[in-house]
Amino acid sequence: MMxxxxxxxxxxxxxLEAGVVASxxxxxxxxxxxxxxxxxxxxxxxxxMMVIKKGDKVIKYxxxxxxxxxxxxxxxxxxxxxxxxxxxQMPEVWYRKEE
Amino acid sequence: MKFKxxxxxxxxxxxxxxxxxxxxxxxxxxVARMIADGIDGAVAITQHYGCISGExxxxxxxxxxxxxxxxxxxxxxxxxxxxxxxxxxxxxxxTGKPVDWISVQELGGTRNAVTRGKQIVTSMSKExxxxxxxxxxxxRLVVGVKCGGSDTSSGLAGNPAVGDFVDKLVDAGxxxxxxxxxxxxGAEEPLARRARNEEVRKKIYKMISDEEKRWSVPGAxxxxxxxxxxxxxxxxxxxxxxxxxxxxxxxxxxDVLENTDRLLEKVPEGGGFFLQDGTHLExxxxxxxxxxxxxIVIFVTGxxxxxxxxxxxxxxxxxxxxxxxxxxQDIDINAGTIMxxxxxxxxxxxxxxxxxxxxxxxxxxxxxxFGYHNxxxxxxxxxxEVLLKISR
Numbered sequence: 083m084m085x086x087x088x089x090x091x092x093x094x095x096x097x098l099e100a101g102v103v104a105s106x107x108x109x110x111x112x113x114x115x116x117x118x119x120x121x122x123x124x125x126x127x128x129x130x131m132m133v134i135k136k137g138d139k140v141i142k143y144x145x146x147x148x149x150x151x152x153x154x155x156x157x158x159x160x161x162x163x164x165x166x167x168x169x170x171q172m173p174e175v176w177y178r179k180e181e
Numbered sequence: 182m183k184f185k186x187x188x189x190x191x192x193x194x195x196x197x198x199x200x201x202x203x204x205x206x207x208x209x210x211x212v213a214r215m216i217a218d219g220i221d222g223a224v225a226i227t228q229h230y231g232c233i234s235g236e237x238x239x240x241x242x243x244x245x246x247x248x249x250x251x252x253x254x255x256x257x258x259x260x261x262x263x264x265x266x267x268x269x270x271x272x273x274x275x276t277g278k279p280v281d282w283i284s285v286q287e288l289g290g291t292r293n294a295v296t297r298g299k300q301i302v303t304s305m306s307k308e309x310x311x312x313x314x315x316x317x318x319x320x321r322l323v324v325g326v327k328c329g330g331s332d333t334s335s336g337l338a339g340n341p342a343v344g345d346f347v348d349k350l351v352d353a354g355x356x357x358x359x360x361x362x363x364x365x366x367g368a369e370e371p372l373a374r375r376a377r378n379e380e381v382r383k384k385i386y387k388m389i390s391d392e393e394k395r396w397s398v399p400g401a402x403x404x405x406x407x408x409x410x411x412x413x414x415x416x417x418x419x420x421x422x423x424x425x426x427x428x429x430x431x432x433x434x435x436d437v438l439e440n441t442d443r444l445l446e447k448v449p450e451g452g453g454f455f456l457q458d459g460t461h462l463e464x465x466x467x468x469x470x471x472x473x474x475x476x477i478v479i480f481v482t483g484x485x486x487x488x489x490x491x492x493x494x495x496x497x498x499x500x501x502x503x504x505x506x507x508x509x510q511d512i513d514i515n516a517g518t519i520m521x522x523x524x525x526x527x528x529x530x531x532x533x534x535x536x537x538x539x540x541x542x543x544x545x546x547x548x549x550x551f552g553y554h555n556x557x558x559x560x561x562x563x564x565x566e567v568l569l570k571i572s573r
Contacts, residue, residue, distance in 0.1 A: 083337060085336075085337070093333050093337060093414065095520055095521075107522075109337070109341075109526070111522050124414070125414075125503075126332050126333035126334060126413050126414035126483075126501075127333070127414040128333075128414065128416075142420060142423065143336070143423045143424070145367075145368070145370070145371065145419070145423050146367075146419060147367070147416070147417050147419045147420035147423060148416065148417040148419055148420065160416075161414075161416055162411060162416045165416050165417065166417070167367075167416075167417035167418055167419060168367075168417075168419065169366050169367050169393065169397075169417070169418055169419060170366065170393065170396065170397045170405060170418050172404060172405070172406060172411075173402040173403065173404060175402065175404065178408065
């Protein structure tokens with residue numbers, strides 16, 4: 083699901099494996115295009131709808147949700163490994179590093 | 182649209198009829214619990230900042246005592262607190278409801294205090310529980326909205342459905358309130374565009390930038406999102422915020438209600454949507470919203486949640502179909518139908534509205550059927566406010 087026509091990411095509504103073709107819809111359920119996954123995308127996580135270069139804005143809901151910290155290809159998994167907040171960074175805490 | 186509530190002597194309307202046994206500090210909490218135990222309608226609460234808890238805590242305790250859902254209040258003190266029971270009690274009493282207070286030290290200890298407390302609460306119970314519900318217009322409702330344990334479904338389904346409800350409530354003359362300033366960081370623009378006037382617009386920016394200062398002190402390790410958010414697909418505070426504000430609907434923002442050591446501002450009469458300065462931490466926010474006059478809170482969750490609140494019924498909504506399937510014993514409304522493409526946001530918004538009217542008329546929420554009555558309060562450290570140069 084792509085929330086706004088300005089967005090460069092969409093959200094997986096089910097678990098998607100790598101290399102599958104997924105339909106992309108607006109919240110109105112209108113099908114707008116297809117995208118091929120480059121990696122597995124878990125339910126609720128994001129996929130790039132276009133090439134996003136390092137330093138480019140990542141857009142969801144038509145608003146900026148962060149900046150790409152690496153080059154992101156079309157169909158690639160978009161998560162904390164390749165996007166950073168422009169406002170506040172989450173600290174690393176010991177009990178999470180232990181996992 | 183109508184609901185059946187309890188009319189208070191000051192003309193306000195409650196949706197529950199609680200007899201509140203309030204220990205003003207946690208040292209007397211066990212006595213308060215023993216007093217409330219076994220008496221119909223009685224609920225014991227306290228706060229955990231001890232006996233020198235500060236004015237923000239006092240404001241919250243007064244506010245929840247004044248809440249329309251509370252029919253009567255017994256305050257319990259040890260006797261040496263910085264915040265004496267009679268000082269709070271005298272303010273709460275101005276609402277006209279039965280209010281009394283006891284001191285454990287003066288009464289000579291646990292057994293005497295419990296015996297005296299039970300006498301008072303039993304007589305309050307007889308006085309208050311006979312009150313019959315009467316029909317009121319929906320414009321008398323103040324509903325809080327809050328989300329937590331958010332995942333991506335919250336921004337796509339749960340929050341938009343609740344936002345749709347908020348618009349419907351405001352259009353019907355009711356009021357709604359949201360209090361989680363950190364979950365507006367990155368969403369200033371869409372909120373500010375809704376400000377009723379320039380003054381409110383400035384207040385919105387100030388509330389959010391103050392909260393950002395408090396949670397991003399260089400060198401201090403502060404987590405402001407939970408692990409469940411990230412596992413659920415939310416990667417930055419901006420993304421979380423932009424999803425979170427969907428539950429506030431789209432109507433004008435009437436005001437930002439002050440919540441400081443000086444004043445905890447109430448939702449004024451006349452309806453509309455309000456922001457409240459406060460916190461994003463769940464049961465604490467609910468205490469703030471209750472203190473500002475909310476009678477019901479809607480809680481949107483992605484990961485799932487099992488709690489209630491001592492003062493306000495909590496209606497739980499999830500936008501995640503898998504969470505609803507797993508936890509339908511705790512979650513009142515399934516908005517996961519939006520994610521599945523089975524139902525429109527408008528249709529789920531209407532279901533939320535119907536549920537609010539039923540709960541306002543006495544239908545217990547699932548949390549209430551378990552007897553949940555969580556209560557906690559939040560305070561800002563006045564030293565930090567000074568050090569961060571946060572002006573009031």
